[in-house]
Amino acid sequence: MQQEILSALLGLDIGRINTRASLFVISEGKYRLLDCGISPTSLGPELHLGTGVNAALQVLQQKSGHVIMKAEGGLVMPATAVGLGIDQVALTTSAGPRIRAVVLGLSEHGSLRAGYALAGSMMLALVGCFGLADLADGSSMVDALIRLRPDVVLLVGGEDAGAEAPVRRWIEVLRLAGALLPIQVKPTLIYAGNPSLENDIRRRLEPVLSLHIIPNIQPLIGEWDLVPAKNALEKEILRIWEDQVPGLVDLTNLTQNLTGSNGFMFNRSTRYLNRTFKGSQGELNGRGILAVDLGGGSTTISAGLDGQTGMVIEDACMDIASEQIDALCKTVQQWAVTPVTLQEVRQYVIEQALHPAVVPETIKALSLSQAAARYRLQHAAKQLSGNYPWFTLNDSPARAGHFEPVIASGAVLTQAPTPGQAMMILLDGLQPCGITTMVLDQNHLMPILGAAGEAQPVLPVHVLASDAFVNLGTVISPVSQASAGKDILTVQVAVDDGKTYSVDITQGTLRRLVIPPGVSAVLELKPSRQTDIGFNRMGVGGSLKVTGGLLGVVIDARGRPLRLPDADESRMEQLRRWLWALGG
Amino acid sequence: MFADVMRLASVMDIQRTRRLSVTGCVLVSEGDQVHPEDVIAEAAISSGMLVIDLSLALSLPLEEAEACIVRELGDELEEGDVVAQCDGTISRLVRAPADGRLVDIREGRATLAAGETLIQVKAGMLGRISEVIPEFGAVIQTQGSLVQGVWGNGKVGEGVLNVLAGYQEGSLEAAALEDVENGQLLAGGVCLHAAVLEACVEKGCAGMILNRLAPELIPLAKDLSVPVIVLSGFGRGLADKRTLDILTAGSGKTACVNASGPDLFTSQRPEMIIPEVEGEPEDGLGFQGVITIGQDVRILSGEYIGRVGTVAVFAKSPVRFESGLELLSAAVQLEDGDSVSVPLQNLMILR
Numbered sequence: 001m002q003q004e005i006l007s008a009l010l011g012l013d014i015g016r017i018n019t020r021a022s023l024f025v026i027s028e029g030k031y032r033l034l035d036c037g038i039s040p041t042s043l044g045p046e047l048h049l050g051t052g053v054n055a056a057l058q059v060l061q062q063k064s065g066h067v068i069m070k071a072e073g074g075l076v077m078p079a080t081a082v083g084l085g086i087d088q089v090a091l092t093t094s095a096g097p098r099i100r101a102v103v104l105g106l107s108e109h110g111s112l113r114a115g116y117a118l119a120g121s122m123m124l125a126l127v128g129c130f131g132l133a134d135l136a137d138g139s140s141m142v143d144a145l146i147r148l149r150p151d152v153v154l155l156v157g158g159e160d161a162g163a164e165a166p167v168r169r170w171i172e173v174l175r176l177a178g179a180l181l182p183i184q185v186k187p188t189l190i191y192a193g194n195p196s197l198e199n200d201i202r203r204r205l206e207p208v209l210s211l212h213i214i215p216n217i218q219p220l221i222g223e224w225d226l227v228p229a230k231n232a233l234e235k236e237i238l239r240i241w242e243d244q245v246p247g248l249v250d251l252t253n254l255t256q257n258l259t260g261s262n263g264f265m266f267n268r269s270t271r272y273l274n275r276t277f278k279g280s281q282g283e284l285n286g287r288g289i290l291a292v293d294l295g296g297g298s299t300t301i302s303a304g305l306d307g308q309t310g311m312v313i314e315d316a317c318m319d320i321a322s323e324q325i326d327a328l329c330k331t332v333q334q335w336a337v338t339p340v341t342l343q344e345v346r347q348y349v350i351e352q353a354l355h356p357a358v359v360p361e362t363i364k365a366l367s368l369s370q371a372a373a374r375y376r377l378q379h380a381a382k383q384l385s386g387n388y389p390w391f392t393l394n395d396s397p398a399r400a401g402h403f404e405p406v407i408a409s410g411a412v413l414t415q416a417p418t419p420g421q422a423m424m425i426l427l428d429g430l431q432p433c434g435i436t437t438m439v440l441d442q443n444h445l446m447p448i449l450g451a452a453g454e455a456q457p458v459l460p461v462h463v464l465a466s467d468a469f470v471n472l473g474t475v476i477s478p479v480s481q482a483s484a485g486k487d488i489l490t491v492q493v494a495v496d497d498g499k500t501y502s503v504d505i506t507q508g509t510l511r512r513l514v515i516p517p518g519v520s521a522v523l524e525l526k527p528s529r530q531t532d533i534g535f536n537r538m539g540v541g542g543s544l545k546v547t548g549g550l551l552g553v554v555i556d557a558r559g560r561p562l563r564l565p566d567a568d569e570s571r572m573e574q575l576r577r578w579l580w581a582l583g584g
Numbered sequence: 585m586f587a588d589v590m591r592l593a594s595v596m597d598i599q600r601t602r603r604l605s606v607t608g609c610v611l612v613s614e615g616d617q618v619h620p621e622d623v624i625a626e627a628a629i630s631s632g633m634l635v636i637d638l639s640l641a642l643s644l645p646l647e648e649a650e651a652c653i654v655r656e657l658g659d660e661l662e663e664g665d666v667v668a669q670c671d672g673t674i675s676r677l678v679r680a681p682a683d684g685r686l687v688d689i690r691e692g693r694a695t696l697a698a699g700e701t702l703i704q705v706k707a708g709m710l711g712r713i714s715e716v717i718p719e720f721g722a723v724i725q726t727q728g729s730l731v732q733g734v735w736g737n738g739k740v741g742e743g744v745l746n747v748l749a750g751y752q753e754g755s756l757e758a759a760a761l762e763d764v765e766n767g768q769l770l771a772g773g774v775c776l777h778a779a780v781l782e783a784c785v786e787k788g789c790a791g792m793i794l795n796r797l798a799p800e801l802i803p804l805a806k807d808l809s810v811p812v813i814v815l816s817g818f819g820r821g822l823a824d825k826r827t828l829d830i831l832t833a834g835s836g837k838t839a840c841v842n843a844s845g846p847d848l849f850t851s852q853r854p855e856m857i858i859p860e861v862e863g864e865p866e867d868g869l870g871f872q873g874v875i876t877i878g879q880d881v882r883i884l885s886g887e888y889i890g891r892v893g894t895v896a897v898f899a900k901s902p903v904r905f906e907s908g909l910e911l912l913s914a915a916v917q918l919e920d921g922d923s924v925s926v927p928l929q930n931l932m933i934l935r
Binding site for chain 2: 039040041042043044045046047051052097138139140142143146147149172176179180181182183184185244245320321323343344346347349350351354355357358359360361362363365366415417418
């Protein structure tokens with residue numbers, strides 16, 4: 001069935017801190033972002049989410065001149081003329097709390113690992129993860145489920161036509177727990193295990209629990225299929241949020257099923273764009289896409305590679321009473337470009353956890369917020385790598401997945417005072433290898449594109465190709481065994497205007513090649529024998545066509561993993577020098 | 585511009601709903617006076633599962649063993665009660681190993697719930713029950729002074745309020761607690777030493793209300809047996825006069841502390857209430873409110889972190905701060921008369 005072409009689509013993105021309204025219209029046959037409005041999110045029992053949405057819409061209407069709201073309230077729908085009304089609304093949100101979840105499975109390296117990775121990719125608080133060993137004492141497991149009172153239980157285990165007996169024992173544990181738990185706190189069970197047990201599950205558990213049976217999360221050993229489970233969990237999360245977040249149900253009623261949690265839609269965008277890029281540049285095998293969001297409430301990292309996608313959503317701030325906070329503070333202190341005591345870092349981290357909307361006023365606060373952003377990226381990337389073995393960023397470029405572009409959002413990046421600061425956060429946080437392009441999603445469009453793409457699949461492609469996203473620059477990160485100060489790469493630059501020059505890159509340096517935004521250039525890359533730049537193996541170079549971003553081309557030859565001097569003064573001096581190399 | 589609201593009132597009508605997540609038994613009646621530790625409602629969920637393998641105990645096949653059960657599902661049993669009996673030349677009995685309820689019989693096994701998980705909601709404040717919510721809980725009401733904080737250790741308590749000397753000056757020393765009395769609720773300025781928290785417990789105090797706390801003392805404060813709430817934030821900073829005035833007015837009176845929260849989704853903040861204060865009640869706001877001119881605010885960042893003032897005027901265009909960020913901001917008149925420019929996002933409404 002041919003899709004109806006919508007002329008104006010309104011995207012509402014309700015985050016924990018900010019609510020954004022984005023208007024997409026068709027111009028010259030292509031979707032483009034007309035404008036965005038932003039307002040603080042109105043969240044809490046005595047508030048309605050619609051208050052923040054209205055404020056964001058007022059801003060959008062004023063900025064764009066497009067009439068969206070009726071004078072008496074409500075949206076002008078459908079669009080009846082250019083600049084008047086909208087045809088559809090898409091909504092994404094991360095305003096709700098994490099949902100308490102328990103994963104029940106069998107082997108630690110099989111189904112449980114898949115369940116754990118899945119839980120880490122959703123807005124879930126994993127309060128328990130139990131496997132075969134825990135089944136030895138089924139009675140204790142019944143007690144544990146009663147004590148934990150999860151909202152959702154994910155039961156996984158047994159490949160297709162695989163193990164049945166242990167899963168049956170889990171069924172008995174759940175049957176008893178389900179029968180004993182009062183109706184108000186009975187969890188929803190999502191079964192994503194051996195399909196041959198579906199009838200048993202229905203017969204035994206349907207009378208005591210709300211049940212969803214979905215395809216096996218691990219149909220074969222080592223092969224994961226997380227998408228159906230993600231879809232089921234997403235529905236459950238939204239159902240609970242609609243009960244808990246005042247105003248959400250009114251807003252979702254404005255959409256025609258174009259509603260989703262922020263992380264889910266963020267991941268959908270990644271998957272969709274990965275398919276699109278692969279389709280357009282099919283000659284590049286192993287080409288992936290990476291998207292990161294440093295939001296006020298959470299850190300999200302999502303990667304797609306060769307048809308696989310993975311995501312991790314972590315809280316932006318740690319529990320302030322956590323014992324791990326010291327380790328966090330030490331890392332943040334390491335990356336601060338201004339002198340800060342551990343005490344000051346601790347105070348910053350805690351105050352930020354209590355008041356996540358607070359913005360840095362002083363240079364010291366800015367330095368701390370950017371250092372904390374590096375930590376968040378490093379931690380999330382490490383977690384993603386732990387959950388999905390195919391994901392690795394800072395291994396050798398020849399072995400690592402080739403993630404291009406890297407799409408980044410979050411106020412600490414998009415509102416950084418200079419593009420160089422945003423680039424440094426991304427380089428230090430992700431420490432990519434090989435060649436990639438850093439793109440800033442200044443209006444936090446990735447989630448809404450995931451939702452809007454459901455109605456109009458071409459919309460995300462058109463918008464990504466437009467100026468709604470900012471090209472920060474191409475990054476070349478050679479990995480070399482050469483010692484510091486040795487030449488590892490020669491770059492011959494031929495800019496479209498006819499200007500040519502050559503640059504020798506030495507190990508341990510960070511260098512910027514100025515290629516103005518939008519201007520094309522061809523780079524001839526000649527690595528030394530000990531250097532890998534991502535052209536399949538060490539010493540192999542090649543030609544690369546680039547379009548200049550805000551920072552042109554950045555060559556990050558500082559080595560992987562990055563090593564910082566131990567002494568405070570030298571370390572800060574080093575960090576400042578790197579920042580200056582990118583224009584400060 | 586929305587901002588978080590911290591309630592700080594000399595007199596206001598205070599209502600708090602205490603509600604179970606499951607149906608249970610309400611233990612209070614309308615008009616009852618309650619104390620923070622009083623249980624308002626409770627529910628019990630069977631737990632402590634004991635599995636009795638009847639097949640093994642009776643040395644019978646599964647089906648035959650099940651046929652020997654002499655009890656019904658849901659039966660309450662006492663330790664030693666017969667669960668199953670097999671008649672024959674020599675009668676064999678299986679007895680309940682503990683008191684409990686028979687919750688499952690399947691495949692030759694009987695499961696006894698020998699314990700219960702108790703879910704309770706406590707009053708968390710001093711007040712009067714104004715409404716009973718049948719099977720779930722109650723609404724508690726009082727008119728009093730209210731001081732909310734940014735962090736609490738989750739405990740509740742009550743005591744006679746004692747505002748320690750030097751609330752606004754420097755950091756609190758353990759010596760300041762020398763003369764405090766057992767059961768008092770202490771209000772202090774900036775706590776930077778573990779010895780202060782330890783002394784509070786040693787002296788048998790009912791809890792602590794601190795303007796600020798050293799960040800590294802959070803784990804210790806969290807584990808303390810008495811409630812601790814932090815009003816303004818962590819690390820060094822100045823105490824505000826408005827809070828001090830409310831605390832001083834309540835000194836010597838019985839106050840209560842509920843150190844739970846903050847929780848955006850329940851609107852719960854850690855708070856201290858001095859009940860039964862007379863006067864014209866002030867209006868309250870929700871968890872968030874709109875910043876307006878003339879409003880009292882607390883500054884959450886920068887050089888003036890923790891200071892309290894009044895919004896004097898909004899900047900017409902974004903202001904460039906030292907960080908290089910250009911932000912919507914307001915001029916805030918501090919208690920000492922100075923005026924400072926603060927990003928709107930870095931303000932918390934006090935009401």
